[in-house]
Amino acid sequence: MSVIDIENLHKRYGGTAAVADVSLQVERGEIFGIIGRNGAGKTTLVECVAGLRRPDGGTIGVLGLDPGRDGAELRRRVGVQLQQSALPDRLRVGEAVELYASFYPDPADGDRLLADLGLADRRRTAYAKLSGGQQQRLSIALALIGRPEIAILDELTTGLDPHARRDTWRLIQGIRDRGVTVVLVTHFMDEAERLCDRIAVLDAGRVVALDTPAGLAARAGGTLEDAFVALTGREARP
Structure with a gap:
């Protein structure tokens, strides 16, 4: 059963x-998974799905809702962690979770969520004092606090060291284990290969393959990286 249906979507900037x-x-x-180089259109696509940008043409259905018309209901059912998400430096972890929980009629248990994400001992720590991996864990907590049916995670591991990336992979798998559908945007082929059930390859704003x-x-007779190069004519990383 599909929870996101996109048909003939268009979005232009100039x-x-x-x-x-x-x-x-x-x-x-x-x-x-949605994979592609920087500038391939990945973030614009998921921002349209989340109702953060209005497309120029086509249709989007998310859990039977129209993101442009049903924004309030959509935000209650879809959690979003965007690539450029950031919090005020002085905001403490616990304060952020309590603030986001206040947006929802039936939020998850914030303390339990922080414990599950390894942040229980950082509840009084300011955002600016968190490591990159801890900031990403907090982003996941804020995306999940509303008990979403879908979580959109955009370039979640960019800038993380290898250990923090692997920890984040386990957290993403844990989100799916909670029964949440995950839309994962990435340009890391190993990440997509490890985590994703299916992948859409974007190039210049178009889906050039979905499998x-x-x-x-198998199409390329090698790895996912080989397939990406064959489909787009370029390396995955910028």
């Missing part, structure tokens, strides 16, 4: 097509 005729579906309970990681790799 003369540039950031998203060009994208159609895809995301199934309930999967980790759905399982193994299926994409």
Whole structure:
């Protein structure tokens, strides 16, 4: 059963097509990857899905809702962690969780969520004092505090060291284990191959392939990285 349905989506910025005729579906309970180089249109696509940008054409259905018309209901059911998300430096971890919990009629247990994410002992720590990995864990907590049915995670591990990246991968798998559908935006091929059930490859705003990681790799007779290069004519990383 699909929880996200996108048909012929278009979004332009001036003369540039950031998203060009994208159609895809995301199934309930999967980790759905969107991969591509920086500038491929990944963030614009998920911002349209989350109701943060209005598309120029096409349709989007998220849990049966129209992001442009049903924004308030959508925000109660979809958690979002965007690439450029940041909090005030002095805001403490516990304060952030309490603030976000106040936005929802039936929030998750914030203390339990912080414990599950390894942040229980950082409750009184200011945002600016957290490591990069801890800031990402807090972003996950804030995306989950409303008990969402879908979590959109945009470039969650960019800038993290290898150990923090692997920890974050385990957290993403834990989100799916909670019954949450995950839309994961990334340009790291190892991350997509490790975590995703299916992957859409974006290039210049278009979906050039959609398959399982193994299926994409098999097309190229090698790895997911090989498939990406064959499909787009360029390396995955900038």
